[in-house]
Amino acid sequence: MKRPVAVVGVGQTRHASRRADVSIAELVREAVDRALLDAGLEHRDIDAVVVGKAPDQLEGVMQPEQFLAGALGAHLKPLIRVHTAGSVGASTAITGVTHVASGLFERVLAVAFEKQSEGNAMWALSPKMPFTAPLVAGAGGFFAPYCRAYIARTGAPPHIGPTIAANARANAARNDYAHLREPMTVEDVTNSPVLWDPIRYLETCPSSDGACALVLASEETARKGPRRPAWVKSAASYAEAMWVPGRDQVNPLAGRVCAKHVYERAGIRDPWREIQTAEIYVPFSWFEAMWLENLGFCDVGQGWRVVDRGEQRFGAHLPINPSGGVLCTNPIGASGMLRLGEAALQVMGRAGDHQVDGVKNALGHAYGGGAQYFAMWVVSTER
Amino acid sequence: MAEPPREPIKYVDALVRLPYHYVAGDCRARYLRALKDKKILGARCSETGKVFVPPLVNSPESLAPADEFVEVADRGVVTTFCIVNIPVIGRALELPYVVASIALDGADISIHALIQECKPEEVRMGMRVEAVWKPDGEREGSHEDILHFRPTGEPDMPREGFINRL
Numbered sequence: 001m002k003r004p005v006a007v008v009g010v011g012q013t014r015h016a017s018r019r020a021d022v023s024i025a026e027l028v029r030e031a032v033d034r035a036l037l038d039a040g041l042e043h044r045d046i047d048a049v050v051v052g053k054a055p056d057q058l059e060g061v062m063q064p065e066q067f068l069a070g071a072l073g074a075h076l077k078p079l080i081r082v083h084t085a086g087s088v089g090a091s092t093a094i095t096g097v098t099h100v101a102s103g104l105f106e107r108v109l110a111v112a113f114e115k116q117s118e119g120n121a122m123w124a125l126s127p128k129m130p131f132t133a134p135l136v137a138g139a140g141g142f143f144a145p146y147c148r149a150y151i152a153r154t155g156a157p158p159h160i161g162p163t164i165a166a167n168a169r170a171n172a173a174r175n176d177y178a179h180l181r182e183p184m185t186v187e188d189v190t191n192s193p194v195l196w197d198p199i200r201y202l203e204t205c206p207s208s209d210g211a212c213a214l215v216l217a218s219e220e221t222a223r224k225g226p227r228r229p230a231w232v233k234s235a236a237s238y239a240e241a242m243w244v245p246g247r248d249q250v251n252p253l254a255g256r257v258c259a260k261h262v263y264e265r266a267g268i269r270d271p272w273r274e275i276q277t278a279e280i281y282v283p284f285s286w287f288e289a290m291w292l293e294n295l296g297f298c299d300v301g302q303g304w305r306v307v308d309r310g311e312q313r314f315g316a317h318l319p320i321n322p323s324g325g326v327l328c329t330n331p332i333g334a335s336g337m338l339r340l341g342e343a344a345l346q347v348m349g350r351a352g353d354h355q356v357d358g359v360k361n362a363l364g365h366a367y368g369g370g371a372q373y374f375a376m377w378v379v380s381t382e383r
Numbered sequence: 384m385a386e387p388p389r390e391p392i393k394y395v396d397a398l399v400r401l402p403y404h405y406v407a408g409d410c411r412a413r414y415l416r417a418l419k420d421k422k423i424l425g426a427r428c429s430e431t432g433k434v435f436v437p438p439l440v441n442s443p444e445s446l447a448p449a450d451e452f453v454e455v456a457d458r459g460v461v462t463t464f465c466i467v468n469i470p471v472i473g474r475a476l477e478l479p480y481v482v483a484s485i486a487l488d489g490a491d492i493s494i495h496a497l498i499q500e501c502k503p504e505e506v507r508m509g510m511r512v513e514a515v516w517k518p519d520g521e522r523e524g525s526h527e528d529i530l531h532f533r534p535t536g537e538p539d540m541p542r543e544g545f546i547n548r549l
Contacts, residue, residue: 131405131526133495133496135496135497145483153546195467245433245491249549250549
């Protein structure tokens with residue numbers, strides 16, 4: 001990066017299946033106010049605003065950059081919208097990082113949200129492309145075949161998916177903001193209905209209303225702030241085309257390239273040893289095992305074994321999604337930013353009851369589209 | 384005057400209906416027209432020789448033109464699939480149904496298609512399937528000209544043939 005960038009404020013809303021108490025603008029404002037308060041800054045201190053949300057069909061209201069400009073505090077400031085499907089929250093944060101790293105902006109507000117109760121996510125995420133048979137049944141319908149392929153390739157036993165889902169819920173119980181916090185056993189998950197074979201109901205992310213906001217700042221601002229910041233050691237996003245011969249959606253190349261990029265720039269040679277916790281985008285249980293491999297935390301085919309040994313649980317070697325992650329809280333557009341924001345909170349030492357001990361480096365990760373977009377950052381206690 | 388509602392109003396329904404008018408482009412139009420004659424067209428990359436179905440104007444990988452149209456088979460192999468047990472608004476398919484990735488013989492990328500004429504639990508990775516077309520005179524050059532795919536009864540493809548294909 002051209003110059004150091006730090007996360008100086010993190011704000012998120014209470015997440016729920018329906019936030020009937022607030023409009024979209026009010027929901028967004030709840031996260032923005034908390035992030036600014038956290039940073040000890042006010043709207044007048046912000047130089048530019050970046051906003052992201054997932055596909056417009058989710059709420060049916062287009063152009064959030066237009067109707068939310070006021071709520072975002074963007075009046076008479078540069079404002080842009082970022083759009084990379086489910087990874088958009090992470091891409092939006094990274095766009096904010098780029099703003100600050102360029103030297104053109106000192107303090108940037110990045111905001112992402114989704115209010116899924118106002119539409120129908122299953123419909124919105126079932127592609128209706130012209131001249132193409134509309135067969136994909138929601139995100140689960142798209143991703144279930146890749147979970148099946150992962151299971152067939154690795155010989156992973158069937159309890160791995162339910163184990164991941166139950167562990168996510170145990171983690172969410174420690175996170176006051178999480179949407180689903182009721183504990184559940186591996187047996188509960190196994191006995192829940194199969195929605196998209198092999199994915200069961202309780203292995204599926206919820207549909208949430210929620211927002212997240214981050215304040216990103218230059219070193220000078222970060223040093224003056226009220227608290228210890230999280231330093232962005234590296235941040236990157238990569239895309240891949242949908243129709244490429246030999247494309248591997250189980251272990252996507254763009255994800256591997258992106259992870260390699262952020263590790264190299266952060267000076268990390270062995271992520272398993274040098275990263276203490278990771279917030280990764282797991283909308284369906286099996287993706288936790290798949291991404292452990294894609295992100296280089298273990299060899300290809302070994303992700304399910306890490307889960308089986310419990311090494312990704314809270315208190316174990318590499319806690320994955322100590323916040324409970326996407327499986328417990330999923331306002332789609334905000335989900336990626338929540339991953340990056342939660343990683344920052346871990347580094348700041350302010351993750352509350354789900355704080356992991358001794359975090360120096362944390363990874364925040366999101367993916368979106370047909371496993372097409374990848375966006376990640378490594379944050380650290382040290383610049 | 385209407386009686387005031389008993390419950391406080393928390394939200395309102397707003398329906399939008401707007402038909403769009405899409406252009407297929409020459410490449411996709413040629414593919415769609417061929418379906419009328421029960422032919423599935425692909426495009427061969429001029430650099431790598433790989434075949435895209437439906438045809439693309441150029442390869443996203445090599446960036447070279449894919450300007451040679453080739454006919455691929457209307458049969459192939461199920462590389463992976465899912466059994467859908469959950470409805471989607473506006474989709475009139477009886478549950479459960481199977482959506483599969485199918486690598487057509489002669490193509491280098493898979494298509495998504497319905498598998499019918501067998502029980503969902505009988506569908507397997509590696510299973511050979513063939514297209515079931517609308518009858519002559521009813522096809523109109525649309526993706527709906529292929530109703531679904533069904534098992535051919537041929538032996539399954541060996542595991543190494545599909546395990547790393549999606």
